[in-house]
Amino acid sequence: MPKPPVDLALYLVTGRGLLPPGKDYYESLEESLQGGVTLVQVREKKADTAEFLEVAVRTVGICNKYNVPVLINDRIDICLASGAAGVHLGQTDMPISIARQLLPKDAxxxxSAGNVDEARVARDAGADYVGIGALWWTESKQLVKDVLGVRGVGAILDVLAGSPTRSVAIGxxxxxxLLRSMHGAVGPDSSRTLDGVAVISEIVGSTTPKAAAANLKKLITAFLGSSPSIITIASGPRTPEAxxxxxxxxxxxxxxxxxIIHQITNNVTIxxxxxxxxxxxASPIMATTPAEMEDLAKIGGALLVNFGTITDKAGMLAAGHHYNRNKKPIVFDPVGVGATAYRKAAAKEILNTWQATVIKGNGGEIGSLYGSSEVASRGVDSVGQAFSDPAKVVRELARRERCVVVMTGKHDYVSDGEHVLRLSNGHELLENITGAGCMAGSCVAAFCAAARLAQPEPKDEDGRLVRGDMLVAAIGGILALSIASEFAAARTDVHGSGTFLPALIDEVYNLTPEKLLSKAKIEVLQ
Known part of the structure; x- marks a missing residue:
């Protein structure tokens, strides 16, 4: 008879050294169970065997009252002696095959797995689950490996796809x-997501562990109960007309x-x-100081992060964090990301820190994020031939980054990871002014803010970082600028790039629903 699957949703790893002053370990444990903890791992790195066993036995007794299994970190002897449900092993501990021989069949x-190779070995050895991490920097334990990052989880989950081995993230x-951790941690084909998270200090270090656990459980339950698809809520069919x-x-x-559209952008096009x-x-606010970000995220409708000159990275990191917390859309414009190693590292740090709603870039920028050599960057420009299959690139990048991706060029490609659209508006004069792509990012951000306003908030937590049809918003921002460029270029007072820019701003101002409806050129490719 197969053993019943363990509920990994809210996995508590104990750490008595993190308890607040005056808080008893067993009292904290019971309160956390009352708050919704579903699995407990007893971790005692400094206790001698007798003390470890006492802690384990009492922990098992308390958890049994709540029908919550207990695992023992590393020590199979303590597991057997305490009646715990199983063990959690590190990479330098006893092999799974030997542990299986020593433990009961239903143990x-x-x-732990910090890379694809370790996950593959664990899967092949029949591990019930892998603990993937460290996801974020943590002071709960000394890290022996680099922080994996949210976006590093996908490849590990892909290894587990199709197997019974499940997963939790830790660190x-x-x-x-939490929502960023679970939403961003997904296999490249989106078929596998985390089964839960392992938490230490947020619960153990709390003076109110029941409330801390309940808050985490609410967020986890909402995410696991929601669609694991891209952050967008479709409001209708995906036809050009709709x-x-x-x-x-x-x-x-x-x-x-x-x-209000909060914009952190380069000093060339501000x-x-x-x-x-x-x-x-819309109403722009250009603010970069990290200390302002918490307040601005409460009033802003959307955030645009354009790191063309990367002078305000601390503000970008703080802003994205707070906009995620407030469930507001974020547009990331990784200007020139492929030009230098520093830009690549900065983009990686940004995308690991917060969840983008839309990533917008030219062919070189999208190619750099995707990992393709077909289209390269020269400064902020793209060089080389167009992608052989641009629809595939934007779709796969959207699925991998869990957001909408816009790739601008002669034709603009937009995807939410499921659908791919090709937009064919715009005038060649856009290529001859500074900041056309940057302005497109501002337009997309404005439409994203509108999409969120058009989608009412649910009464209960829904497990998403952003609500609203962000695919339509991304399309809208691109169409607004590109259609306006066609009207601007046709004006008799436009004689070149110098007169085109003010005319472009005029024509965005003069846009009407009728102009958008009559001029929009959209093809649904997938």
Whole structure:
């Protein structure tokens, strides 16, 4: 008879050294169980055998009252002596095959895995689960490996796809990054997500562990109960007509609501981005100081992070964190990301720290994030031939990054990981002014803010980082600028790039639903 699967959703790893002053370990443990902990691992690195056994026996007794299994870290002898349900092994501990021989047949055996090879070995050895991490930097234990990062989990989950071996993430997970941790940790084909998270200090270090556990459990349950797809809520069929109709509704919402668009951008195009935002009838705020970000995230409708000059990385990291916490959309424009090693490292740090809603870039930038050599970067420009299969690139990158991806060029490609659209508006003069791509990012952010306003908040937590149809929002931002460019280029007062830029801002200001409906060129490729 197969053993029943263990509930990995909220996995508590004990650590008596992290208890707040005056808080008893057993009292804290029972309160955490009352808050919703589903599995407990007893971890005692400094206790001698007698003390470890006493802690284990009492822990098992308390957890039995709540029908919550207990695992023992490393020590098979303590597991057997205490009546625990199984063990959690490290990479330098006893092999799983030997542990299976020593433990009862129904014992649970988990093992830590920090890379694909370790996960593959664990899977082949029949591990019940792997603990993947460390996901974030943590002071709960001394790390012997580099932090894996949220985006490093996907390849490990892919190894586990199709096997009974399940997974939890561990390392620095807190209520403030839990949704980002679970949403961002996904296999490249999105077929496998985490089964839960392992938490230490957020619960053990709390003076109110019941409330801490209950808050975490609420977030986890909401995520596990929601669709594991991209962060977007479709509001209708994905036909060109329906998409343009959705764009027009968001355009009208911008005009009616004037959402605040918080922009951290490069110092070359900051004035153009502010002006294009105003032309759409949104309200720009250009602020970069990290200390302001918590307050700004409460009032902002959306955030644009454009790291063309990367002088405000601390502000970018802080802003994204707080916009994620407030479930507000974030547009990431990785300008020139493929040009230098520093830009690549900065983009990796940013995307591991917070969840982007939309990533927008030219072919070189998208190619760099995707890991392709077909299209390269020269500064902020793309060089080389177009992708042989651009639809595949944007779709796979969207699935991997769990967001909407926009790749601009002669044709613009947009994907939410499921659908791929090709947009064919725009005028060649856009290529001859500074910041056309940056302005597109501002327009996308404005439409994302409108999409969130158009989608009412649920009464209960729904497990998503952002609500609203972000695919339509991304399409809307690109169409607004590109269609306006066609009207601007046709004006008799436009004689070249110098007169084109102010005309472009004018035509964004003069956009109407009728212009969008009549000019939009959208093809549904997938």
């Amino acid at each position: 649970i055996i988990g093992i 620095g997970i807190k209520s403030t990054n 998409l343009v109709s959705g764009v027009v509704k968001l355009f009208q919402t911008i005009r009616e609501e004037t959402p 004035n153009s981005l502010a002006n294009i935002t105003i032309a759409l009838r």
